[in-house]
Amino acid sequence: MDMSHIAQHAGTAGSLFATIFVVATATMRTMIPLRVFGILANVLLIAVSIPTHNYPTMALHAVLLPLNVWRLHQMLQLVRDVKKSVNGDLSMEWLKPFMTERKCAAGEELFYKDEKAEHMYYIVSGRFRLVESGIELPVGAIVGELGMLSPSNTRTQTLECIEAGVVLGVSYRQVEELYVQNPEFGFYFLRLASARLFQNIETLEARLAQAHLPVPAQVVSDTA
Template identity: 55%
Template sequence: MTWVEAIGWLGAVLAITGSAMKTIIPLRCIGIATNIVSLTYATSMGLYPSMVVNLILLPLNGVRLYEMLGLIRKVKRASNSDLSMSWLKPFMARRKVAAGEILFAKGDAATCMFYTLSGHYRLRELGIELPQGHVVGEMGFMSPDNKRTQTLECVEGGEVLSITYDEVRQLYFQNPEFGFYFLRLASERLFHNMERMEAEIVRLRSEAPAARQLEDAVSA
């Protein structure tokens, strides 16, 4: 067996190994190795179509690997800081929103979440104002029926970034760090809503005796 044939067989083994990979980062690494070996073999044999294909795939795999490693580094840093998801921007699509526009309504089917770049927004049922740099819409991903639990309206026109739940699922299952971070974000929102509910219950209980006293005074 010549060294050229050995390289060809090595490329075949790497291609099969890459197909068996279950996670994206090892898959990209094997893909890069496969591209290098296959490119060497194709160059030695004068296989120009194979050369062109691997010349295209090699930088593509390199860029995607770099992006994914960068995402993981940012997720690790973010998991020890505040719950900002600004590092997710490269994976999101930008769109403009006009004042008065409803981004989603309570009960609608939920398919994506948003990151507010500019403008001001309000969760209508809770009366919560959302400033710039805020993630919203992630709770629909966690709900069993993927339904919106609030209505989000634009108070002041601006721009938002959006990412579909299908893309979130890919990131979630490909990267355990992202899955942990997303669960932490959703848990933070749930605990915040519970605190608001408890505070409202305390307020209503404190107002109840005063209301009864006023009612008794009126009756008397």
């Protein structure tokens, strides 16, 4: 059997296995396994195309291979960073690649109390304040993420820019897509949001405790 027949049989076998991988990708419900099988299919089809001189197929999968590798890297990095955020300082740095920049002028209101909530924001620079509570949010803070979990999806406060700055915004739809694509990401996002909610409750309890502190005796005597 000459080399041409060997190449032909190898190409047929390779195409069969590549077809199996392609079909497998269609059955995947989550993004990471889909990308892994996509990469395997790309590599196999490139290998099959070389001895059979199928250059169009080789060129196509040579383009798709780095794209699949990059998307897989992004998703794995996303999962790692979310885990780190949950166990660490609750940073939202992992979400930046999926967010859109928005410049805000002093006096501009990003959203109003009782309006429908559709986005959450990451503060990059400037100064922002929640009007009703008077709380000023620092650079690096995330705001608006709990509206996604609210049954009514409405804002509980107004967010105002008090000094020009930049925020990064992401829609709830994008977050939901990430959740569907990768349930592990969704699980850690829910843990992250829950941790933030408990932080808010602890802050409120601390303020209530301070408000009910007894007046020191020295202060009473000084004012008598």
